[in-house]
Amino acid sequence: MQNDPIARDYLFEWLLRRGDSALIMGHRMSEWCGHAPVLEEDIALANIALDLIGQARLWLSYAGAVEGRGRGEDDLAFLRDAWDFRNLLLAEQPNGDFGKTLMRHFLYDAHQVLLLEKLLSSRDERICEISEKTLKEVRYHAERSADLVVRLGDGTQESHQRMQAALESLWPYTSEFFETDETDRAMAEAGLAVLPETLKEDWSEMVGSVLDAATLIVPKTGFARTGGTTGRHSEHLGHLLADMQFLQRAYPGAAW
Amino acid sequence: MQIPVETVWRWLSEVPDPEIPVLSLPDLGVIRDVRWDQDTLVVTVTQTYSGCPATSVINLDIETKLRSEGISKLRLEQKLSPAWTTDWLSAEGREKLRQYGIAPPAEENGADTANAKRANRLLAPRAVPVDCPRCGSSNTERISQFGSTPCKAAYRCKACLEPFDYFKCH
Numbered sequence: 350m351q352n353d354p355i356a357r358d359y360l361f362e363w364l365l366r367r368g369d370s371a372l373i374m375g376h377r378m379s380e381w382c383g384h385a386p387v388l389e390e391d392i393a394l395a396n397i398a399l400d401l402i403g404q405a406r407l408w409l410s411y412a413g414a415v416e417g418r419g420r421g422e423d424d425l426a427f428l429r430d431a432w433d434f435r436n437l438l439l440a441e442q443p444n445g446d447f448g449k450t451l452m453r454h455f456l457y458d459a460h461q462v463l464l465l466e467k468l469l470s471s472r473d474e475r476i477c478e479i480s481e482k483t484l485k486e487v488r489y490h491a492e493r494s495a496d497l498v499v500r501l502g503d504g505t506q507e508s509h510q511r512m513q514a515a516l517e518s519l520w521p522y523t524s525e526f527f528e529t530d531e532t533d534r535a536m537a538e539a540g541l542a543v544l545p546e547t548l549k550e551d552w553s554e555m556v557g558s559v560l561d562a563a564t565l566i567v568p569k570t571g572f573a574r575t576g577g578t579t580g581r582h583s584e585h586l587g588h589l590l591a592d593m594q595f596l597q598r599a600y601p602g603a604a605w
Numbered sequence: 606m607q608i609p610v611e612t613v614w615r616w617l618s619e620v621p622d623p624e625i626p627v628l629s630l631p632d633l634g635v636i637r638d639v640r641w642d643q644d645t646l647v648v649t650v651t652q653t654y655s656g657c658p659a660t661s662v663i664n665l666d667i668e669t670k671l672r673s674e675g676i677s678k679l680r681l682e683q684k685l686s687p688a689w690t691t692d693w694l695s696a697e698g699r700e701k702l703r704q705y706g707i708a709p710p711a712e713e714n715g716a717d718t719a720n721a722k723r724a725n726r727l728l729a730p731r732a733v734p735v736d737c738p739r740c741g742s743s744n745t746e747r748i749s750q751f752g753s754t755p756c757k758a759a760y761r762c763k764a765c766l767e768p769f770d771y772f773k774c775h
Contacts, residue, residue: 375656389749389759396656396751403655407685478686483655485688485775493750 359535360473361416362435363542365425366532366578368408369436371483372426373586374457375401376593377444386447397454397490404483411475427597431586438577439522441586448501448508449515455498456519458491459555460526463548472540495559502563509564516560517568524573526552610639613646613671620670623662624754627705630663634693637684645678646671651689653775654755691756691775708738708745708760708771735771737762747771 378398385391409422420428439457444450465487468480502512527549536542560567576582596603617636622628630636638649648667652660664681671679691710694702699709711733734743742764749759750773757770 389751392753392759393749393751396755399656399658399755400654401656403652403657407655482685482688485690486655489750489775 356535356539357415357417359532360541361412362532363536364408364412364415365435366437368405368412368422368425369434370440370457371401371408372405373434373436373440373589374454375399375405376589377440377442377450378454380444381447381450390447393493394450400486400490404479404486407479407482411479427594431582431590432580434582434586434590435578435580436586437522437525438574438583439519439525441577441583441589442519442522443585445515445518446511448511449519451494451497451501452512452515453519454490455494455559456523456556458487458494459559460523460548460552461487462491463551463555464543464545467543467548471542476541498559498565499563502560502565512563513565516565517570520568521570521572521574525575525577528575528578530579607641607644608646608674608676610641613639613648613676616670616674617648617667620666623659623666624756625702625705625707627701628694628698630667632695632698632701634691634695634698635663635689636667642680645680646676647680647682649682649684651684653689657755659754689775691772694772702772703738706738706769707757708735708769710772710774711735733774735760737765737767738769739767740765745769 375398378394378401381394382391382398385394405426406422409425413420413422413425437457439453442453444453462484465480465484468476469484471477471480498512501508503509504512527546529544529546533542533545537544557567574583577586614631614636617639618629618631620630622630622633625633633653635651635653636648637651638647640647640649648671650664650667652663667681668679694710702709735745735747736743737745737760740762742762744763745760746763747758748761748768751757752759752770756772756775758773759768760771761768
């Protein structure tokens with residue numbers, strides 16, 4: 350696929366979607382450092398942020414290699430503006446309270462587990478390797494976030510009400526997991542990835558069983574917010590990048 | 606003249622893990638291969654977790670050690686697959702961890718199997734019996750899935766009442 354320029358563009362675009370979502374999720378998690386409700390959670394969120402940023406490095410360095418213009422993972426992370434990012438809108442949503450951060454993380458984790466399991470049989474060797482490596486971490490994250498969603502959902506009246514509110518505000522962003530476009534079709538036809546829509550049933554079942562146990566009600570709304578994976582972002586991404594990219598913007602090329 | 610790879614492994618066994626210095630890099634299982642490519646020594650390294658902050662230090666330490674032993678032509682190669690697993694911790698490494706106060710990964714049925722089983726049942730995480738590294742009691746409980754580094758979880762012993770780190774299965 351890398352020798353054909355059109356196919357290479359699809360692969361590059363698709364890799365950015367993987368890397369950018371992990372990077373932006375990781376940055377959001379890192380915002381909790383020093384602010385989490387208890388010390389153990391502070392440590393856990395910082396560790397998860399590290400995992401996600403490490404995963405972003407793997408995807409983005411491969412994206413840079415595929416693009417072939419000499420851009421490494423740092424160039425892609427720090428020297429692009431919002432319209433060039435291909436992360437899910439879900440990832441860039443502000444953290445809100447601890448419960449909302451956990452809910453967002455859980456919805457994302459469940460999708461990641463299912464996607465990466467499928468990518469283990471990609472015909473691209475590097476995609477297989479990265480999926481094998483990151484799946485192990487993501488499974489552990491999913492176990493944790495599912496557990497906490499249940500504890501908080503099926504917890505006190507206050508925590509239950511906050512988790513239900515979090516679920517309702519984030520739910521419209523989950524449609525984007527399953528949106529399938531030309532890039533996805535090209536990747537699927539080449540045997541490199543799966544069509545996103547094919548993951549929906551398993552995801553609904555996995556998420557549904559956890560939300561059930563958490564005594565939370567799955568929103569009925571069909572309203573969907575999408576666009577992140579094609580570069581149409583919410584206003585939140587610009588603010589996030591202003592923070593994340595500050596150093597490289599103020600001191601271009603700074604390294605240590 | 607090419608130094609035998611056994612000698613290189615011995616040198617590497619003198620390089621401590623930067624986070625858990627009682628373990629050497631071979632104990633941790635991150636050195637996957639040592640070989641000669643003509644006159645260049647090639648060391649293949651894998652990372653523990655994608656985000657492990659020690660990764661670059663590990664690579665730097667390997668290079669520093671081998672250069673100090675007189676290796677001038679050296680190449681470090683990074684390898685992702687097969688993905689690092691705690692099953693690769695050496696038996697000696699496990700014992701060193703225990704003596705250092707960190708419970709080694711539970712050995713039953715290997716990390717990979719356990720990992721796959723967990724994912725299928727998000728809501729029924731298996732209860733791993735983890736023995737307290739201080740008093741040996743199995744009457745312990747998990748406080749948090751993450752400890753001081755990505756590779757550890759926080760536990761507490763209900764017999765001797767001490768908290769401890771558990772080097773989790775991965």
